[in-house]
Amino acid sequence: xxxxxxxxxxxxxxxxxxxxxxxxxxxxxxxxxxxxxxxxxxxxxxxxxxxxxxxxxxxxxxxxxxxxxxxxxxxxxxxxxxxxxxxxxxxxxxxxxxxxxxxxxxxxxxxxxxxxxxxxxxxxxxxxxxxxxxxxxxxxxxxxxxxxxxxxxxxxxxxxxxxxxxxxxxxxxxxxxxxxxxxxxxxx
Numbered sequence: 001x002x003x004x005x006x007x008x009x010x011x012x013x014x015x016x017x018x019x020x021x022x023x024x025x026x027x028x029x030x031x032x033x034x035x036x037x038x039x040x041x042x043x044x045x046x047x048x049x050x051x052x053x054x055x056x057x058x059x060x061x062x063x064x065x066x067x068x069x070x071x072x073x074x075x076x077x078x079x080x081x082x083x084x085x086x087x088x089x090x091x092x093x094x095x096x097x098x099x100x101x102x103x104x105x106x107x108x109x110x111x112x113x114x115x116x117x118x119x120x121x122x123x124x125x126x127x128x129x130x131x132x133x134x135x136x137x138x139x140x141x142x143x144x145x146x147x148x149x150x151x152x153x154x155x156x157x158x159x160x161x162x163x164x165x166x167x168x169x170x171x172x173x174x175x176x177x178x179x180x181x182x183x184x185x186x187x188x
Contacts, residue, residue, distance in 0.1 A: 028056040033153040039068075040148030043139045050079070054133040054151070055090045058126055061155055065123035068135060068149030071116035079145040082107050082137040084119045090130050101131065119149075 028037060039054045058064070064086070070079040083106070088099040102124060107117035119135075139145045 023051045023053075025053040025055060028054055028151070030057045030059060031062070031151075031153050032059040033062040033155045035153045037151050037153075038148060039133070039135075039151060040146065041135075042146035043144040045139075045144050046142055047139045047144070049136065049138050051134065051136045054135070055130065056133075056151070057130045058128055058153070060128040062128075063123055063125045063154050064121075064131075065152045065154075066121040066133060066149060067152075068119040068147055069116065070137070070145065070147040073141065076141050076143050077145050078116075078139070078141040079137040079147055080117075080140045082117050082119050082135070082147060084121055084133060084135045084149075086121060086124075086131055086133050088129060088131055090132055093132070093134065101126065123152075123154075 024041065026039065028039070031037070041050070041052050043050065066084065066086070068082065068084050070082050083104045084102075085093075085100065085104045086102040087093050088101060091098075093100075102121050105119045105121055107119050121133075133151065135147065135149075137147065
């Protein structure tokens with residue numbers, strides 16, 4: 001009797017814990033821009049709060065932007081309070097000691113007639129290093145929910161030599177005009 005009660009209690013405890021939170025870490029390896037890659041997760045039951053980490057190492061000279069989306073299909077499938085943040089490193093975020101690149105984003109409406117949310121991290125320049133994109137939310141659908149997104153990595157623009165030549169020619173022209181005005185050769 002005691003063994004049966006212990007097994008039932010343990011099973012109930014494990015079931016309660018699995019209803020509370022789900023977490024996962026996905027390693028996206030080294031990213032060499034330009035590149036766009038997808039990320040996401042799906043849940044087959046109402047698991048409560050979710051936290052997913054997507055770890056990547058960025059090659060030098062890149063910028064980063066991200067978008068994540070979830071669509072709410074009534075009470076059947078849905079994730080509420082979807083948010084994302086980006087921080088330096090691959091371990092868990094530790095307030096006060098882990099450098100935060102982008103704080104928690106705020107969801108925006110998916111559009112008229114659509115139930116759901118879209119989370120956007122604005123483009124930012126990142127140094128070559130390892131970063132973690134953390135996504136969190138609450139699975140509220142009776143059959144679970146899902147989200148997906150795209151990580152966009154672009155190279156930072158480098159001016160072409162012609163740009164420098166044109167800039168120097170323009171500065172030279174401004175200097176010539178200024179010297180002519182000082183000598184009285186040009187009037188405005």
